[in-house]
Amino acid sequence: MIAVIGGTGKLGQGLVARLAMAGEEVIIGSRTPKKAERVAKELSEKIGEKIKGTGNEEAARQAELVILSIPFKGMEKILNQIKPALNPDKIVVSVIVPFSFEEGWAVLSQSKSGSAAEEVASRTPKNVPVISTFQTASANRMRDLGEPLSADVPVCGDDEDAKNQVIELVEKLPGARAIDAGPLANSALTEAVGVLLIDLTRRHGVKRIGLKFEGV
Numbered sequence: 472m473i474a475v476i477g478g479t480g481k482l483g484q485g486l487v488a489r490l491a492m493a494g495e496e497v498i499i500g501s502r503t504p505k506k507a508e509r510v511a512k513e514l515s516e517k518i519g520e521k522i523k524g525t526g527n528e529e530a531a532r533q534a535e536l537v538i539l540s541i542p543f544k545g546m547e548k549i550l551n552q553i554k555p556a557l558n559p560d561k562i563v564v565s566v567i568v569p570f571s572f573e574e575g576w577a578v579l580s581q582s583k584s585g586s587a588a589e590e591v592a593s594r595t596p597k598n599v600p601v602i603s604t605f606q607t608a609s610a611n612r613m614r615d616l617g618e619p620l621s622a623d624v625p626v627c628g629d630d631e632d633a634k635n636q637v638i639e640l641v642e643k644l645p646g647a648r649a650i651d652a653g654p655l656a657n658s659a660l661t662e663a664v665g666v667l668l669i670d671l672t673r674r675h676g677v678k679r680i681g682l683k684f685e686g687v
Contacts, residue, residue, distance in 0.1 A: 474534035483540035485613025500530030543569035588658035600630035606665035619646025622681035
């Protein structure tokens with residue numbers, strides 16, 4: 472079971488739908504359980520796959536892999552909600568891009584821990600592996616379920632077994648190529664690139680923008 476905390480948002484909904492279409496059992500977590508249930512029903516009807524919805528803590532409790540698709544601002548409150556449900560047998564995946572809009576442009580938000588993913592790790596129970604990925608994924612492309620992602624997806628983490636599991640999961644999504652991007656500390660780089668891509672979509676008036684590496 473995979474929980475997508477914040478699965479009612481744009482990127483979250485796309486992730487939920489694509490994971491379910493890839494054959495994964497998925498549950499949406501939200502601060503408002505009824506909203507999670509409503510979005511789960513809508514997505515289930517859209518793609519013909521069963522998706523569940525509930526509150527954040529219960530979703531994390533039911534899942535083996537917990538994806539955090541939540542805003543950087545307010546992250547601490549949500550992590551405190553789900554913390555009792557986390558243990559070393561679970562994997563936490565941060566897809567958080569820490570940014571804000573200033574004068575209409577995307578600007579990287581600074582984290583005390585170096586990156587949002589490292590901050591997640593500092594706020595989760597000890598020995599719970601934290602992996603980061605999908606910071607460079609376009610929310611619009613993720614939600615366009617009729618098209619493959621057609622993008623490389625960096626994956627960062629310190630726990631090699633957990634990272635490999637996430638790499639395998641990423642590559643279940645059509646058009647996604649997972650790239651081992653090193654330790655969790657490198658999330659500072661992938662998060663910054665994610666902010667750059669958000670900025671570029673606005674500067675160039677495009678809805679979708681992706682990332683591909685040559686020679687890897």
